[in-house]
Amino acid sequence: MLPQPPPPTRRDLFLGFLGVGVCGFGGVLPWARRMIVDQRRWLSATEFTDLLGLCQFLPGPNVINLSVALGSRFHGVSGAASAFCGLMFAPMAIVIALGALYAQYGGHPTVRHAFLGLAAAASGLVLATALKISAPLRTNPVGIGIAAVTLAAIAVVRLPLPIVLLVMAPLSIFVTTRAGR
Amino acid sequence: MSGTLPALAAIFAQLSLLAFGGGNTILPEMQRQVTQVHPWMTPQEFAALYALAQAAPGPNMLVSTLIGWRVAGFGGALVATGALTGPSSVLTFFSAHLWHKFRDRPWRRTIQAGLMPVTAGLVMAGAVVLARSTSVDWRAAALTLVATLLFLSERLHPMLVLALAAVAGALGLVG
Numbered sequence: 547m548l549p550q551p552p553p554p555t556r557r558d559l560f561l562g563f564l565g566v567g568v569c570g571f572g573g574v575l576p577w578a579r580r581m582i583v584d585q586r587r588w589l590s591a592t593e594f595t596d597l598l599g600l601c602q603f604l605p606g607p608n609v610i611n612l613s614v615a616l617g618s619r620f621h622g623v624s625g626a627a628s629a630f631c632g633l634m635f636a637p638m639a640i641v642i643a644l645g646a647l648y649a650q651y652g653g654h655p656t657v658r659h660a661f662l663g664l665a666a667a668a669s670g671l672v673l674a675t676a677l678k679i680s681a682p683l684r685t686n687p688v689g690i691g692i693a694a695v696t697l698a699a700i701a702v703v704r705l706p707l708p709i710v711l712l713v714m715a716p717l718s719i720f721v722t723t724r725a726g727r
Numbered sequence: 728m729s730g731t732l733p734a735l736a737a738i739f740a741q742l743s744l745l746a747f748g749g750g751n752t753i754l755p756e757m758q759r760q761v762t763q764v765h766p767w768m769t770p771q772e773f774a775a776l777y778a779l780a781q782a783a784p785g786p787n788m789l790v791s792t793l794i795g796w797r798v799a800g801f802g803g804a805l806v807a808t809g810a811l812t813g814p815s816s817v818l819t820f821f822s823a824h825l826w827h828k829f830r831d832r833p834w835r836r837t838i839q840a841g842l843m844p845v846t847a848g849l850v851m852a853g854a855v856v857l858a859r860s861t862s863v864d865w866r867a868a869a870l871t872l873v874a875t876l877l878f879l880s881e882r883l884h885p886m887l888v889l890a891l892a893a894v895a896g897a898l899g900l901v902g
Contacts, residue, residue: 567785574786600826606743606815607750607788614816615823626820637785638792644779645793656897661775663896665861667889668778670874673854680847689844696848700755701855707745707756719841
């Protein structure tokens with residue numbers, strides 16, 4: 547067993563998540579796990595999985611919830627704020643810089659065409675994510691039905707999300723529980 | 728413009744608390760709010776901003792920063808990002824120690840497993856809504872399908888796939 551490292555300071559939390567924010571191309575969670583569990587050993591693998599469970603259960607971007615939960619565990623409100631700001635600082639600055647460049651050069655024909663290609667691939671990224679999430683439903687016809695109704699209500703009928711969630715979430719939990727018995 | 732910042736705050740704060748299953752589930756509602764309910768941009772612009780956010784590192788909901796920025800400048804970027812991350816963060820802060828107490832309760836698993844089909848449907852809806860506006864012609868639609876297969880195969884890094892698609896677009900293969 548390696549000796550337990552001292553608990554992180556607010557500065558450590560900020561810097562640790564700053565590194566995660568900068569690295570996290572195409573998904574931040576693997577990088578967050580690497581930093582928290584493997585490199586800095588703030589949490590054990592089991593503790594990390596448990597905390598991640600909470601962050602996936604609650605609404606909101608998972609990795610942002612994770613920064614808040616971890617920061618607050620060590621230093622309350624100021625710890626949560628340190629980790630959160632560390633995570634968001636660099637990506638926000640970079641994305642605003644990209645936005646400014648796009649506003650400046652977006653009208654240029656080559657840039658415009660590059661964006662059509664990039665945007666088409668970004669749609670593919672969401673489609674691939676959706677297919678991966680849906681894969682466990684293959685053996686679950688009731689689940690496929692619920693997913694299909696949700697898809698149609700949002701993408702075809704374009705109903706507001708609060709209404710769809712209010713109807714589909716309880717229904718889905720109810721039928722999934724009954725089917726599991 | 729005076730009502731724009733409060734409107735941005737209201738939209739993204741609501742989305743923050745509705746984002747069960749992570750950020751991708753609120754994508755179609757975000758698009759509906761900023762292109763239909765408020766005519767701030769075209770669906771094509773929304774798709775371009777989403778793509779731009781994917782090209783930056785960090786949490787995948789940075790599209791809120793870009794939408795805020797596009798609609799109301801720097802203040803809009805801060806308001807939209809703050810509203811999207813604030814309410815869920817406050818909720819996380821207050822439930823973090825409660826959670827430990829409930830971690831072995833079966834209802835936790837029941838709710839999570841029960842929400843899975845809804846999450847899958849919502850993310851698929853996001854893909855449909857985006858693909859509808861990025862498929863400017865059949866070649867763009869084909870590029871989306873090829874990119875999907877490459878992302879699924881996981882042989883190439885996602886950023887490389889996005890970069891290759893941008894190059895393909897710049898060479899005039901799309902549009």
